[in-house]
Amino acid sequence: MAEPERRQGRTRNAERTRKVILDAAEVVFAEHGFDGARIDAIAHVSDYNKSLIGQYFGDKLGLYTEVIRRADRELTELSMRTLAPFLEDETIASDAHRFRIFLETLIGAMFDYLRDHPRLTRIIVWEQAEGWQNYAKFISQSDREDVERLRILLHRAELLRSDIDPIIQLTLAEQMCWSYLTSIHLYQMLLPGEDLSSAAALAHAREYITDFVVHGMMVDPEEAES
Numbered sequence: 001m002a003e004p005e006r007r008q009g010r011t012r013n014a015e016r017t018r019k020v021i022l023d024a025a026e027v028v029f030a031e032h033g034f035d036g037a038r039i040d041a042i043a044h045v046s047d048y049n050k051s052l053i054g055q056y057f058g059d060k061l062g063l064y065t066e067v068i069r070r071a072d073r074e075l076t077e078l079s080m081r082t083l084a085p086f087l088e089d090e091t092i093a094s095d096a097h098r099f100r101i102f103l104e105t106l107i108g109a110m111f112d113y114l115r116d117h118p119r120l121t122r123i124i125v126w127e128q129a130e131g132w133q134n135y136a137k138f139i140s141q142s143d144r145e146d147v148e149r150l151r152i153l154l155h156r157a158e159l160l161r162s163d164i165d166p167i168i169q170l171t172l173a174e175q176m177c178w179s180y181l182t183s184i185h186l187y188q189m190l191l192p193g194e195d196l197s198s199a200a201a202l203a204h205a206r207e208y209i210t211d212f213v214v215h216g217m218m219v220d221p222e223e224a225e226s
């Protein structure tokens with residue numbers, strides 16, 4: 001085999017190994033939180049030894065940061081793909097109909113991603129309970145260019161009801177999504193016999209949360225005209 005082919009093979013194997021370890025770490029962090037997770041457990045789930053995990057990710061915090069970074073990157077890429085047509089047209093900030101679609105699309109994408117990644121929602125709940133102390137280290141190392149770009153666009157909007165920073169408003173919307181998704185078992189206890197977890201029920205919840213948030217963020221048409 002030629003040397004370039006060997007290098008490509010090693011790269012693919014390394015990428016696969018990283019993915020397997022990250023997937024295993026996500027399982028363990030979702031189950032136990034950062035403080036309760038053990039590298040031994042991650043090694044057992046991944047079927048790789050602790051030494052190899054250390055070579056790839058350093059310590060437990062390094063591994064945890066990579067799990068969060070992967071999810072953040074995937075969600076950001078999804079959001080940017082979904083919102084690209086809107087972000088390229090700055091006139092949306094003054095068009096009520098298109099701005100509403102913009103917000104509905106963004107919040108719907110958040111809900112869909114979190115619905116499809118239940119382990120991440122559990123990690124978020126653990127992180128909140130632990131005071132966001134580990135997430136703060138991740139944020140300090142992150143490139144927030146896309147967030148700032150979205151923030152600038154929203155600041156230009158004349159259609160937002162509140163002067164609270166729009167990134168806080170969107171973060172609250174995201175919190176509503178993962179709070180609902182992680183509380184379905186609670187709702188089921190309060191409302192036994194109700195259908196709350198089927199695809200249809202989740203689609204209904206998605207629509208409700210999106211409408212609730214968008215209505216709360218945007219001024220009414222009469223207010224906008226005045």
